[in-house]
């Protein structure tokens with residue numbers, strides 16, 4: 001975690017375009033914002049508005065066409081892929097929209113893998129987090145033997161097991177029934193309260209967005225003026241997106 005007063009994430013004039021058969025397609029237009037350590041932020045917007053693209057750039061999974069992203073004081077955008085991966089391993093837990101579990105590994109092995117790659121004790125932390133997401137009985141199952149919601153919970157356990165300063169999660173309740181979703185939302189915010197984890201959550205779920213202190217709303221790749229929310233309790237007032 002950063003120890004000075006600079007933001008944990010500092011995004012400046014981010015612009016992202018891809019080349020398609022029909023020519024260049026601009027996905028994100030001149031986006032700037034900061035997120036401080038221990039904040040909780042929802043990224044909302046309709047399908048195709050650029051939420052997953054933005055989240056991937058924040059994690060350094062890809063480089064923006066233009067603009068700068070600083071994570072924990074370091075310019076992600078100045079690092080090569082290995083440098084970005086190392087910074088990500090140190091600070092970031094990432095929950096992909098499509099989970100990205102390794103198909104030949106069990107649930108337990110999937111959660112252990114990033115810890116092992118980082119040379120950290122893995123088994124106990126992995127078992128702890130699978131238990132926290134309610135999957136102790138599924139440790140030895142491979143992704144094919146798990147439901148979509150169970151796979152999503154394995155992905156959440158994997159992201160949390162590394163005790164990241166920053167959790168980036170793409171629709172973490174998107175595949176869950178409302179009771180399981182509520183349980184996962186509580187887990188996210190309990191971890192934020194206990195460990196000061198910064199949460200940046202892409203979501204279509206108003207229950208989840210309204211629990212966050214702030215909302216960043218994307219509209220066709222443009223960031224609308226952020227609506228600040230004063231979260232006086234764990235059930236913050238919902239703001240219009």
Ligand SMILES: Nc1ncnc2c1ncn2[C@@H]1O[C@H](COP(=O)(O)OP(=O)(O)OP(=O)(O)O)[C@@H](O)[C@H]1O
Pocket residue numbers: 018019020025027045046047048049050051052053054097
């Ligand atoms: N590599 C790519 N090549 C071409 N178009 C892309 C590429 N990646 C994303 N897009 C387009 O950019 C837009 C934003 O995509 P993105 O996945 O970020 O949307 P989203 O807000 O996460 O949507 P959803 O809510 O459906 O997950 C979409 O129109 C998508 O088709």
Ligand SMILES: [Mg+2]
Pocket residue numbers: 051052053097170
């Ligand atoms: Mg998406």
